[in-house]
Every structure is written in structure tokens, then in C-alpha cells.
Amino acid sequence: MEFRVPRKVLIVGGGLAGTLMAWGCQERGVDFEQWSNGSPAASDVAAGMFNPVSFRRILPQWDAANQSARAREVFSIVEKALGIDLWHDVPIIRIFPDAQYAALWTERARGGHEVTPFIESMPADFLHPSINAPYGAGMVPDAGWVNVRLLTEKSRALQLQNGKWKNHSWSMRDGCPPGFDAVVDCRGVGAAADLAQFGLELRRNHGEVITVQTAMDWGAQTVNNVTWTLPLGNGAFRIGSTYRWDIEEPVVLEKSLNHLLRQANLARIKPALLASDVTSHLAGLRPSCFDRRPILGRVSTQHHWYVACTGWGTRGVSIGPTMVDWTLDAMLGITSDVPDEVHPKRFRTFTKN
């Protein structure tokens, strides 16, 4: 593909991807401007949790150690620059669904497995007394959440102040606007129609979260029984998430609210939450790909100035900083291309031209 190191980059999107891309450009001294049209963002809904373990099969997440370390480093730089707290370390208590799962967790926590460094066994008398765990529970100590909404809001304010932000829409048919040498597409699901032109299917994964206020003492750890309950402090908890492929708009459903409340109550010995405790109920569309890996880098020889950086799926906080590194490394010619696992060529329908 034709290649030119860009002098000025247009970043499209004001969500987590666009925001981290702007910080990445700043870190590397690349001039940029950020445009967003204010359409609904998954990042405004995200709980921002990070967790290095996939609970379904008790395995480490993709490249968990490296990506977690880089996320911690980048968010710490941004926190210092903005003078705010974004990163919150909150261990996760995973309630075991049955005896077989409990046995597998215990065996892997003991040692000798790739997930061992990320999980711990949890003696029953260490569990918070509110937790209902008939088969026991395990702990993921290096977990927590990032305040994504605060990050995007404060970053936008800074870019506005620096004259680097515009409320502006962009799509592929606008081309590379005058004054820019490259466009980095961080439009989340907003990029789906343009990527489809190149045989790249970006899927919309609908998800909902609720926030509740309760007087119950539920401890300071996130509790996961497939649904998670994340303590925010002062009696507030965020509860999520749902996952659906059949809804294409970020609409909230009463059915989901009831499901999340029911699940959160099941995790406690004294079920206490009522619909009247819910203080917010939000929905968003996660930009996702068939193999749960993002789409990064150049997608077309004819549009050599166009660089994708989307498809961050359910784990934007954990993978985002590394995805920005890979995108920028390839765009700036530090690497010859993005790694195969995030390359558009892994789509069998990819057209290249």
C-alpha cells in the first residue's frame, strides 16, 4: 500500500477510542484535530471495568498481562495531565455457579496454569457476609474500573480549549479534508456502513447497565454471578451488563432492568433491591467483530489516508491503549503493519481496494 507519514491527523469520534487516540498522538508529538458529531456513544454507557480473566472458561483474556500493564500506564499519564482520578482498583469476587467450576478454579489458582497469576482462591470466611455463594467464590485481585465518561468529558474540554476539537460529522464520502494527511476512524458503530464497503462487518452489540442506590452494606468489591455489581461508593452500585445482537438502536428495555435487578439480588443472602432503587438505566451499542478483535489500520489502497481504529467490543478500557499503540506504530511507519490478529485481512470478505 502507498505510505506517507502524516503531518496532521483527523481523529473522528469523541468516545474512548477517539479520546485515547488523541492522547496517543499527543504523546508522540503528532499534530491532530478531533471531530465528533455527538451521536450516541458506547463510551457514555460503559461501566469501564477491567478484568484480566474470562470467567466462562477460567482463562486469561487476550494478551492480558501486557495490555493491562499498558492500560495502567496510559490512564495514569492521562490522570496526571488532567488532574483527575480515573482509575479505581476494585477486586472482583466471582461466585462459583457449581461444584465443578469451583474445583476447576481451585486447581488453576493453586498453580501451573496460564490463568494462575490472575486468580486466587477465597476462603469462605473472607467473603463479605452479604454474598450468597453456596459453591464458594474466587477472587481476581487486579481488577477495577475506569471512569470513561469523566475521561471523555474532561479530554474534550481540554481539546476544545486547545483549539483541537470540532463538533462536526465526517464520513468516507467526505474524503481526507484539506489540511489533513490522514483520518483515523474512531466512530465506533458509526463506522459500520463505511467499513462494509471494504467487506468488513462491524457488528452492533446492544448492552444495558443500571445504577442503584441502596442502604445495604454490600462491601467494597465487585461481585460477579455472570451479572456484576460494582460499588461506586456512598451506597451507589452499577449493575450490568446485557448482551444482545438483535437490537440495532441504543434503547433501554424494562425487561433488562428487571433481569439485572433479579441477578444482583441472587448474589446476596438478603435480596434487597427494588425497581425504585434504580437511579439510572442506560443502553449503548458496542462496536464488535466476529472474532472479538478490533479492526485496525489501513483498509484500502485507494483510500491510503484512511486508518480504522474501531471494534473494541466489550473490553475497550483494557485493550484500548495497546490498540492505539498498534495503530499509531503502523501509521507512523514504526512497524510495517498492524499485527495479524487485528488486521482487516483476517475477514474472508475483505476487498482491499
Ligand SMILES: Cc1cc2nc3c(=O)[nH]c(=O)nc-3n(C[C@H](O)[C@H](O)[C@H](O)COP(=O)(O)OP(=O)(O)OC[C@H]3O[C@@H](n4cnc5c(N)ncnc54)[C@H](O)[C@@H]3O)c2cc1C
Ligand atoms: C452497556 C455497556 C457496558 C460496557 N461496559 C464496559 C466495561 O465495563 N469495560 C469496558 O472496557 N468496556 C465496556 N463497554 C464497551 C465500551 O463501551 C467500548 O469498548 C468503547 O467505549 C468503544 O469506544 P469507541 O470510541 O470505539 O465507540 P463510541 O464510544 O461509541 O464512540 C463513537 C464516537 O464517534 C462519534 N461518531 C459516530 N459517528 C460519527 C460521525 N459520522 N461523525 C463524527 N463523529 C461520529 C460518536 O458521537 C462518538 O463520540 C461497555 C459497553 C456497553 C454498551
